[in-house]
Amino acid sequence: MTAGAPTAGLAIETRGLTKRFGRQTAVDGISLAVPRGSVFGFLGPNGSGKTTTIRMLLGLARATGGRIRVLGQDMPHSWQDVLPRVGALVEGPAFYPFLSGTANLQRLDAADGRAPSSTRSARAGEALERVGLTHAAGKKVRAYSLGMKQRLGIAGALMLPRELLVLDEPTNGLDPQGTREVRSLVRSLAAGGTTVFVSSHLLAEVEQICTHAAVMSAGRLVAQGSLDELRAAGRRQVRIQTPDGDAARRVLLDLGLAPEPGPGNGAPVTAPLDYHLAPERIVAALVAADVRVRGFSVEATSLEERFVALTGEGFDVAH
């Protein structure tokens, strides 16, 4: 795999993937398309079905309906070929509290029948170093803090080189420094050609590291695409209250904006706003053209607002 260049094809592809728990539909006919080489953000509020989807991708839970292909092969049918190439963190880390960090990593690695025993302890040491846990390698996991366990979980996913990493809320419980470290880790893994599928309910996090995203809401996939595509679907707009409507529209045209043709003077003037044009420049231009500005606002249908709109109330947006 060449560094940085996405390989043709999809790392994850689902068709109509559905999971029902009794009468509740946790995942409702979702069709994911995760391009190889992408960093794919899987967004959604609590209980929207992210973890359930990930469990099905990894063959932990059986789908009620639909098809799954991971790294070009059917899951769960081809788990023996697929899973050794996938590193995973599912719904938080889980370890044997009475074993040390190193022993826990070695235990997980031994579970993969194809992982070479001869390099096991060396690889555990490397993985611990990459997540900054070398100093706690020999400590019992019982004595780890939440963030240390989370780091150890990430180390477990990195014990072997992977083609696909599935990380379910990897920054959960991490301090700001740890969050930054995970971000830079994800970036460099992606630069090395690994596809990273990362679930989160933090939009800010997804915006910073992802090339693509999908949004879940109550078990349904409500949006999917590259980050640019998602942004384009919801632009900001300016809204100007002025008695001089026609003059205002001329100013906006001069600035390269495309104001909506209004009914003339009196009604508010609106125009979609490009990201590179600072709103204060518009105000300055309007004033310079003697437009009487009585109100000026930027209505930000940012990615954030769009996700709030998509997923309804209660969406956890962190800044």
Add this chain to the structure above:
Amino acid sequence: MLRIDPDTTGRGPRTTAVRRGTAGWALLGSELKVLFRRSRTWAMLLALAAIPVLIAVVVKIASSGPDPGEGPPFLDRVSQNGLFAAVTGLVVSIPLFLPLTVGVVAGDTIAGEAGLGTLRYLLAAPAGRLRLLAVKYAGAAVFCLAATVSVVAAGIGIGAALFPVGPVTLLSGDTITPGESLLRLLLVAGYVSVSLLGLSAVGLFISTLTVVPVGAMAATVVLSIVAQVLDSLPQLEWLHPWLFSHYWLGFADLLRQPVEWGSFVDNALLQAGYLAVFGALAYARFARKDILT
């Protein structure tokens, strides 16, 4: 600090070459390590070892020995020959203490991993569901042997320390040397370990049904007691040969000259039957189970 090593970020050719057919036994080794690094395992083995010690010490400090036929079988022989502390210890442990510890280990096999959440990581590794079940059962079987051996070894040790050790008179009246009797003790330990394999298979199956390990442990132990109760009801005689506990105390034939293998074979066949049936049930259940913990 998160350090990025470009050699290990992509799928390197080095590892693809090595990752084939190695480490088939690594999971079993790892399973045994996890089992024997737990303090709980050692606490149970120590408790089992304490049983013959307790018996020997009580016999030693009691002024008069018990009359023949009083107390557990072989108790009256302990003061004459220390090796009988091991046999008496086994006879006392078989109805409750051994099934209790085996029930804890066998009931914990899958449910314990599910409860910890490590089951999802083992299966995503991927361990493979059949392979994981087999390794878990093998771990429980090793524990059966360790449990029996710890009773026997502690019995030999304390018996030799407190009482004379001499030639042993067998149930058939023949006398064998102490060296030979050690071999017989090993044989008995093997018999008792094999006796517990059926219960382990039942525990493995129960363990696939729940994510609460304590529940699986308790259910397994309760079943072992129910089986012994049923085995004691004469009205159910037709059922007795099918109960996994039926041959538990039947190792007397190994203390005759020559050794009578009949009950050893019957016991082994019965336990193998339980393993086949409950192993299959466990796989049928586990293979299609949703791992949601």
